[in-house]
Amino acid sequence: xxxxxxxxxxxxxxxxxxxxxxxxxxxxxxxxxxxxxxxxxxxxxxxxxxxxxxxxxxxxxxxxxxxxxxxxxxxxxxxxxxxxxxxxxxxxxxxxxxxxxxxxxxxxxxxxxxxxxxxxxxxxxxxxxxxxxxxxxxxxxxxxxxxxxxxxxxxxxxxxxxxxxxxxxxxxxxxxxxxxxxxxxxxxxxxxxxxxxxxxxxxxxxxxxxxxxxxxxxxxxxxxxxxxxxxxxxxxxxxxxxxxxxxxxxxxxxxxxxxxxxxxxxxxxxxxxxxxxxxxxxxxxxxxxxxxxxxxxxxxxxxxxxxxxxxxxxxxxxxxxxxxxxxxxxxxxxxxxxxxxxxxxxxxxxxxxxxxxxxxxxxxx
Numbered sequence: 001x002x003x004x005x006x007x008x009x010x011x012x013x014x015x016x017x018x019x020x021x022x023x024x025x026x027x028x029x030x031x032x033x034x035x036x037x038x039x040x041x042x043x044x045x046x047x048x049x050x051x052x053x054x055x056x057x058x059x060x061x062x063x064x065x066x067x068x069x070x071x072x073x074x075x076x077x078x079x080x081x082x083x084x085x086x087x088x089x090x091x092x093x094x095x096x097x098x099x100x101x102x103x104x105x106x107x108x109x110x111x112x113x114x115x116x117x118x119x120x121x122x123x124x125x126x127x128x129x130x131x132x133x134x135x136x137x138x139x140x141x142x143x144x145x146x147x148x149x150x151x152x153x154x155x156x157x158x159x160x161x162x163x164x165x166x167x168x169x170x171x172x173x174x175x176x177x178x179x180x181x182x183x184x185x186x187x188x189x190x191x192x193x194x195x196x197x198x199x200x201x202x203x204x205x206x207x208x209x210x211x212x213x214x215x216x217x218x219x220x221x222x223x224x225x226x227x228x229x230x231x232x233x234x235x236x237x238x239x240x241x242x243x244x245x246x247x248x249x250x251x252x253x254x255x256x257x258x259x260x261x262x263x264x265x266x267x268x269x270x271x272x273x274x275x276x277x278x279x280x281x282x283x284x285x286x287x288x289x290x291x292x293x294x295x296x297x298x299x300x301x302x303x304x305x306x307x308x309x310x311x312x313x314x315x316x317x318x319x320x321x322x323x324x325x326x327x328x329x330x331x332x333x334x335x336x337x338x339x340x341x342x343x344x345x346x347x348x349x350x351x352x353x354x355x356x357x358x359x360x361x362x363x364x365x
Contacts, residue, residue, distance in 0.1 A: 016238055018231035026231060032122070033227035037159075037216035039118040045209035046114040050107050052202045058103055059194070065099045122220065155222075163215060167208055174204050267302040267339055271312055272319035274301050276358045278351075279323060280330040285309035287316065288333075288343070290355055297342040298351050303334050322358045329354065 018026075026032070051058075069092060101108075175182075178200065185193045233241075271277070274287035275298075284305055290298040304312050316323050329350045337343060343351050 014232035014234050014237075016233045016235060018228070018233055019238060019241060021241060022231060022233065031227075033220075033224040034119065034122045035216055035220035035223045037212070037219045038122060039115050041209060041213040041216035042114045042118045043111055044205065044212060046110050047107065048202050048205035048209055050110050051198075052206070054106060055198055055202065058107075059198075061103045062100075065096070065103070069096050069099075159215075159219065163212070166211055166215070170208050170211055171204060174207060175200075264308070267304075268311065268315055270301040271315040272321065274316065274321050276354055277312060277316040277321055277323045278326050278330045278333060278354060279309065279313060280327040280334075281325050283309060284330040284334045285312040285316075286330055286333040286337075287312060287321070288351060288355070295342055297345075297348065298355065299342050300333060300337045300339055303337075303339060305334065322361065324354050324358065326350070326354060 072092060072095075181196065181200075185196065188196070271287050274289045277285055277287045279285045285303065285308075286300055287302040288298050289301050302312055313323055315321075329347070332347060332350075333343070337347075
């Protein structure tokens with residue numbers, strides 16, 4: 001009894017690496033080895049680096065725009081004695097927002113570019129809308145509870161706790177030596193205090209971003225490992241995929257067998273038209289026909305070995321086709337000339353002698 005018949009295929013161990021087709025199908029579904037921490041880490045690092053370079057210009061621009069907007073208020077209200085009208089406030093707010101966007105535009109563009117590059121480096125460029133398609137199984141509460149209490153959820157919790165712990169440690173290590181500076185903020189001018197706080201926040205942010213990037217790279221390596229493990233296949237899945245791609249080997253074998261049988265039937269039907277069957281009496285048989293109107297050289301109509309050779313000889317006897325024994329010639333013809341092909345020039349002499357013998361025996365010459 002084959003006990004494998006009772007085995008649960010779903011419980012089969014996935015030990016085989018994923019095939020290229022499965023990886024391509026997964027890619028079309030939006031399933032790739034990607035770490036969102038890479039994008040977050042690069043985004044934070046780029047943000048603080050741009051701020052470190054651009055923050056002075058941003059601060060000056062904000063002050064200038066604030067002064068410009070503030071100075072326009074009397075212009076809007078000068079024709080009336082009431083507070084700023086709604087239309088004037090809308091114009092003022094619109095102009096202020098446009099100026100703020102222009103000031104922050106370099107930061108926004110850098111953020112977009114970093115987000116794009118982080119995904120491109122991880123998974124290259126192949127957009128798909130599959131992940132956006134609604135799926136009813138995502139609304140299944142049982143599946144939701146399984147995800148909450150799964151090993152993946154535990155890994156994510158550990159990662160979050162690790163990030164929080166490292167960020168807290170880095171912030172504490174950096175700020176513990178600056179407590180005196182922070183307490184002195186009340187005694188220094190406002191602009192100097194703002195600059196000092198800005199430099200402190202940016203430097204701390206860069207340190208946190210660098211450590212975050214180290215965690216992100218470790219998470220990316222883990223995601224690659226996890227994706228490779230999740231994509232593994234059972235041997236049965238690989239067989240089924242091969243069948244779907246290449247066709248069932250058993251069916252293809254049967255098709256080839258039927259094609260051979262059909263070819264043999266057509267070959268046997270042409271044996272009665274032959275002038276002679278040359279044999280190596282027990283192993284090979286080759287049927288030859290010579291018609292100068294059809295071909296300049298004799299043509300092999302049929303050939304076979306062993307049982308097929310016996311069938312050719314039987315049909316030749318029934319059709320009154322001459323059978324001539326010539327062992328070397330039979331072997332040469334069988335090995336070197338395909339069915340339907342002409343005899344090569346190096347065998348002309350030998351085949352001509354056999355045909356002359358047959359024609360003489362039948363009184364044709």
